[in-house]
Amino acid sequence: MSTGVIITLIVIVAAVALVAVVLKLLARRPQGGRSLQRRFGPEYDRAVARHDGDERAAERDLTERVKRHGSLRERPLEPAAREQYEARWAAAQERFVDSPREAVAEADRLLGELAGARGFPEHGRYEEQLEALSVHHAHHVHGYRRVHGAAHGGADGAAGNGTSTEEMREAMLDARALFEELVTPSRKDDVRHRADNGTSGARTAADDSETDRSGNRTHAPWTLNRRHPKGS
Template structure:
């Protein structure tokens, strides 16, 4: 066997051993298939779909996210900061009536800034992969709503309908609530407060003035 073939064989062997070690470490830390499904919920299925049904590739990506961002711990918000974000969200909801795209753009920027304030990686105007990946580890139920509202605000999302923008804003509220509260207990309390609130909350977000939906068609 030539020297070149020996070198190639060694490289392949090292790569196979490295992959095997990675999977062994991931599974030993509870990052294997069932554990990943439990941890990521709908995000697991979405990642498998993005990989064309390749479960192994999807699980490698998800395990990698846990390795990179699982150690993150949310920084607390002081009451003044929490109040400021809450006021901004209420204001942009009202702004949606006359300027839906601008309101959605502001909502995406607000979520990105709030996530950074809580200790997640920073996001620029159009590059938020690390922030989304980190959010998926800690807020898997709502991270796809974050992606959708960020996409809707980008230039390539200019064709998004008013109703789609409205839906994106409504769904993004779930992540906003999780980020602005200190934990699941606070989140549930916050939602109970919203349920008792007057009809100016996000569940009654009015349609944009130029929406084509007829009056009385419901939310």
Template sequence: MSTGLIIAIVIVAAVVVVAAVLAARSRRGGPHGLKHRFGPEYERVVAQHGGDTKAAEQELAERVQRHGDLHERPLEPAERERYAARWTTAQEHFVDSPRESVTEIDLLLAEVAAARGFPAGAEYDDQVAALSVHHAEHVDGYRRVHRAAQAPVSGAEQNQAGTEEMRTAMIEARSLFDDLITQSAGETGRHRAGVGADTGGHPHLPWSADRSRPKES
């Protein structure tokens, strides 16, 4: 056996060992594991599995395997402006048409995510799974808006409680929207839990859907 072949075998073996160690650390939920990576999304999935951390970690590990290598496409300035204008318009129409505004925000988030390189909005579950890998801190706001947009229309929808739920859903979803339109390539939502102004000079969008409340900065 040649020296070159022996060196190649040693390198491959070393790579396999390192990969196994990293996988084991991830399963243990160590400082670089799934719990650290997913944050609140980790707790949500554990609760969804009735406290079964093994099942939850298996689901999250599968998400990372499917979507971890996804590279987000940076948006052009004109795209950012167009999406920001659509969000602002939806907010302004909330007082008169809350359900229509929430539906527009749901569609807008799906469109922006697809533009950044995530699965298309028609594949909602897959899109959310991918977003949870790269924007774990904020993805649940998207879920909440989507549920509000898909909820059956009823008389109760028009009451104050229903309107407040939709308003809160839009506020929570805005964090994901800000992340998607402002961050540079290579950054991830889990590192940007508090989004203010982006590096492109776009201010954090004000909330004006409820005129009885002061605008947020």
């Protein structure tokens, strides 16, 4: 075998070994950055910021969240329970006009209880509950973080008594998006409920008035602009 052929074989073997090493390193990476970015949306950017711009550290953090909470299956709400949660949220919105701080505190409690009822870690375990919610409702979980911060103070929200009325109003509006996701029944929940009650899949006029074509519950916009709340 000539020297040239030997050198060529050595180069090929070295190239193959290098490719194998690169592939092995890539396989060790928790998940692709793009995949995590799509799944977590703004939560991805927040995780990167928390890790001082270290994307790999942020991705390891987010991947661990998925491992801990990704298999969680949300429990459906009974219609009566859903109506109670919706009535309580509406009452909190009404209360905001005269008592914004009490309304924000009630919204925070309500989201915690509702998340617990849907199968997330129980109310009172805020950090764990927030982490689990970020895996399944990443694009709206920041609303919970904001309203909790407005109610209790902390790094994720403006501090307690220093929170302005406008900041509390915005926190309530952000939190409502998560509330809607948690309280609105999925198509699977609807099918299960109809089967349990022996009803057909046909929708009623009342059903159609509450959902849009994409299956999302619709509500009149809430602006909290009726009058300035006291103590603002």
